Amino acid sequence: MAARTPPPRPVGTVTRGTTHPNRLRRMDRWIAAVHGPVLRRAAEPLAVDLGYGAAPWTAVELLVRLRGAAPRTRVVGVEIEPARVTAAARYLRPGLDFRRGGFEVPVPGRPQLIRAANVLRQYEEDQVAGAWARLCARLALPDAAGGDPGGLLVEGTCDEIGRRHVWVALGPEGPRTVTFATRLASLDRPSDLAERLPKALIHRNVPGEPVHAFLRDFDRAWAAAAPFASYGARQRWIRAVRDLAADWPVVDGPRRWRQGEVTVRWEALAPRN
Secondary structure (H helix, E strand, O other), rough: OOOOOOOOOOOOOOOOOOOOOOOOHHHHHHHHHHHHHHHOOOOOOOOEOOOOOOOHHHHHHHHHHHHOOOOOOEEEEEEEOOOHHHHHHHEEEEEEEEEEOOOOOOOOOOOEEEEOOOHHHOOOOOHHHHHOOOHOOOOOOOOOOOOOOEEEEEEEEEEOOOEEEEEEEEEEEEEEEEEEEEOOHHHOOOOHHHHHHHHHHHOOOOOOOOHHHHHHHHHHHHOOOHHHHHHHHHHHHHHHHHHHHHOOOOOOHHHHHOOEEEEEEHHHOOOOO
């Protein structure tokens, strides 16, 4: 009998596994709103929760939230640590599965969505481009007729209870946008989000880099919008973002701003070198 070939070793390293219920609600809400139409059009919509951590709450929540936008969506939670995959088995349900793996994303076909939250934070900055390229290569491809933009990789970082979150959205071709999302009632100024910048940007928050200039201008717009605080933090945020959009390529509108979000084109914030 021929020897059985061992499965390939997963690509990546084990994360700390820190996770909490409802931690990724802001990211999930944005994905469902922005990418829901792509999931609905797909014949077999598949989403991957990459590096879900020591407990699979985020994968369970992703299934529920995406099915609100695209009821046929399936979710696969992927973890590099075998014990975490074993522990997640009790959460199996129709439309939700768990597998051992890493950046190779061991699922059949090409997913319409890969979410990688708080995964790359432990890596070095010079490792980010390679991880992005590997993950983007696994995404569903765009429609040749131009009607479908293809799959989406959402990679970012948030605090422990999900009040502050910044993520990059990438398609098969590479990075597209950067989204800043926060619980407005707990925000002193927009630059408070700097500590949650994804690994590709967090070390670039220094003078001379675009992301530093963006946060500086955002703080100025926030200060100028102080009179609107009497109407609530949401109105102040909307006014600040509206003013910010005069100089920065903001791609969303008041409907998203009301959620404590703002999305900017990646090219405007990309590192200079």
